[in-house]
Amino acid sequence: MLTDAQVRKIKPAEKKTKYSDEKGMYLEVTPSGGMYWCMKFRFQGKENIFSIGTYPDTTLAQARRIRDEARLKLKDGINPNEAKKQKKLQVDESTLFRALAMEWMQDRKAIIKEATYLRDLSVFEKDLFPVLGDMPIDQIKGKDVLACAKKIEERGALEMAKRSIPLTGRIFRFSIRKGIIENDPTHT
Structure with missing residues (x-):
């Protein structure tokens, strides 16, 4: 499980690196310095990746809250990636x-x-x-x-x-x- 202090200390490596948190969530760090919160999950027997947000725009606490919301959707039989797409399609x-x-x-x-x-x-x-x-x-x-x-x-x-x-x-x-x-x- 990651802490805020650990996340702040992470530096880019030569290869894409993943730092695991919990419940399928991890921080992916690219060689160029991009830091992305993601969650790995299975839906209808297939492995999927849910993009949570970028660090530091999305803090560890926010990423965990978004992950938990996505897991609730999964529990209800809803693919969080599809729910995210539908939300974007809703018209203002x-x-x-x-x-x-x-x-x-x-x-x-x-x-x-x-x-x-x-x-x-x-x-x-x-x-x-x-x-x-x-x-x-x-x-x-x-x-x-x-x-x-x-x-x-x-x-x-x-x-x-x-x-x-x-x-x-x-x-x-x-x-x-x-x-x-x-x-x-x-x-x-």
């Missing part, structure tokens, strides 16, 4: 197009005419939200926005179609200012 609701558009609209409400606000809100609710609303902003491509505009155009609402692309672009630029995305796919 605040980065959905709908949430960002509504936040942007709320910010503008006090400075624009009510008629403009209602017209823009109508474009969002009637035409953009059904297609883009539940998509994370960073996954929306220019072709998605163009498809929305074409759908509006096919309906014969040319003014709405004309407004939809610049309106969507404003949400992308708002998201850029918030640091959520880096570019606007409507502006290429």
Whole structure:
């Protein structure tokens, strides 16, 4: 079983080295100095490695807590690697197009005419939200926005179609200012 003092004293060797802790957990040290907490486990008869974190970002105590959580998942018949992947895939609701558009609209409400606000809100609710609303902003491509505009155009609402692309672009630029995305796919 490792102690904090032992971990602090570990130096890189010429070859990758593993320092065992307990319950399948170990610290892997690379020749370049990288230090990685891992846990070896068996799931459905196969040996697996669960990456816990890097040292010193993840302390010994934190690594043990994460290891214990992973072992509880195993006890419940859940592969901790799969659970970790699923957690990463869960979408942050605040980065959905709908949430960002509504936040942007709320910010503008006090400075624009009510008629403009209602017209823009109508474009969002009637035409953009059904297609883009539940998509994370960073996954929306220019072709998605163009498809929305074409759908509006096919309906014969040319003014709405004309407004939809610049309106969507404003949400992308708002998201850029918030640091959520880096570019606007409507502006290429």
